[in-house]
Amino acid sequence: MLRKTPLNQTHREMNAKMVDFGGWDMPLHYGSQLDEHHKVRQDAGMFDVSHMLPIDIKGANARGFLRQLVANNVDKLSIPGKALYTCMLTPEGGVIDDLIVYFLSETWFRIVVNAGTADKDVDWIFKQRDAAAPGLEISPRRDLAMVAVQGPNARAKVWQVIPGAKAATEELKLFQSVTLNHFFIARTGYTGEDGFEIMLPAEESPAFWKALHGEGVAPAGLGARDTLRLEAGMNLYGQDMDETTSPLESGLGWTVDLKSERDFIGKQALLDSTVTQHLVGLLLLDRGVLRSHQKVVAQHDGREFEGEITSGGFSPTINQSIALARIAIEIVPDEEVHVLVRDKKLRAKVVKYPFVRNGKVLT
Numbered sequence: 001m002l003r004k005t006p007l008n009q010t011h012r013e014m015n016a017k018m019v020d021f022g023g024w025d026m027p028l029h030y031g032s033q034l035d036e037h038h039k040v041r042q043d044a045g046m047f048d049v050s051h052m053l054p055i056d057i058k059g060a061n062a063r064g065f066l067r068q069l070v071a072n073n074v075d076k077l078s079i080p081g082k083a084l085y086t087c088m089l090t091p092e093g094g095v096i097d098d099l100i101v102y103f104l105s106e107t108w109f110r111i112v113v114n115a116g117t118a119d120k121d122v123d124w125i126f127k128q129r130d131a132a133a134p135g136l137e138i139s140p141r142r143d144l145a146m147v148a149v150q151g152p153n154a155r156a157k158v159w160q161v162i163p164g165a166k167a168a169t170e171e172l173k174l175f176q177s178v179t180l181n182h183f184f185i186a187r188t189g190y191t192g193e194d195g196f197e198i199m200l201p202a203e204e205s206p207a208f209w210k211a212l213h214g215e216g217v218a219p220a221g222l223g224a225r226d227t228l229r230l231e232a233g234m235n236l237y238g239q240d241m242d243e244t245t246s247p248l249e250s251g252l253g254w255t256v257d258l259k260s261e262r263d264f265i266g267k268q269a270l271l272d273s274t275v276t277q278h279l280v281g282l283l284l285l286d287r288g289v290l291r292s293h294q295k296v297v298a299q300h301d302g303r304e305f306e307g308e309i310t311s312g313g314f315s316p317t318i319n320q321s322i323a324l325a326r327i328a329i330e331i332v333p334d335e336e337v338h339v340l341v342r343d344k345k346l347r348a349k350v351v352k353y354p355f356v357r358n359g360k361v362l363t
Helices: 008-013 033-042 062-069 118-132 154-161 165-169 202-214 222-231 267-272
Strands: 017-021 024-029 045-048 053-058 083-089 095-105 108-113 137-140 144-150 177-180 183-186 195-201 277-284 295-300 303-315 320-328 336-341 344-351
Touching (some): 008 024, 008 202, 024 033, 024 222, 045 202, 053 062, 062 118, 118 137, 144 202, 154 165, 154 202, 165 177, 165 183, 222 303, 222 320, 295 320
Antiparallel strands (some): 017 024, 045 144, 053 108, 083 095, 095 108, 144 195, 183 195, 277 320, 277 344, 295 336
């Protein structure tokens, strides 16, 4: 039996094409994935992300617990509502999950984990809690729905729907959040556009979704979400990183604090490791489409290197195929590589990612 978000029936009423996404019954699109992608880049679209899981961590030692649990340093969080992107690692330095930590008070932090890893994340967090901080209260919040409203006009349209939201969030900076009545509003997202990710009581989410739709916010599904995040150069767990890969070889070194004296799970393994690969962007020069798991071959200083595409697809904004690929650190932007596609060698250019941010093509 597939799990359903509180908006499942609403998606069906809007004629969404529903698919099995990691055990969840989720909308792939509502008619045109391409139109949904462009709507987010040019105006505003909304995504049901209620399959993701908020987890509240409460107690006197909440900060100390998170100092050990995650790779980024939660001591950066000093202003209530501030958010931090980070990874949770195995002792061997592999990525259990990537997540966002919100600082609400010294005794209350909220983290949001991915849907496909939620069960193992909860088990891991409870295991670490029991070992290091048994007094902490860990509360998975399946009573909350989550809606992401993204695009250049997203914030203005949310302001039309939530009374008082403009005054409460107009000065909100990126990676900050605020609680307004029963809404938790964060200026975060997974599309490379401005907007909000909003948590609210599950039973109120269908009316909220329909109100946004009434203001011209287009419903968007998993298909557009994936092309948008790929253009924005944002990692997808299970493709661009997992427990077998280090954040240092997945373009996530900036989320890891190795400078402070603070210890955390996986730190020593990262310090002892030698990084030989990194994540790069690819822009296809020949006709075709780049896909995950395709082999990448590069020549550099008389040596041949092999790598692999971790995420790939067609970019509607650039009108060209793009990818993220893990390959030897010797291979740098502006070099040309070959991607093996159906026994053919297609030319691709190594580029810096993101490819697109805030509606602008960067490559």
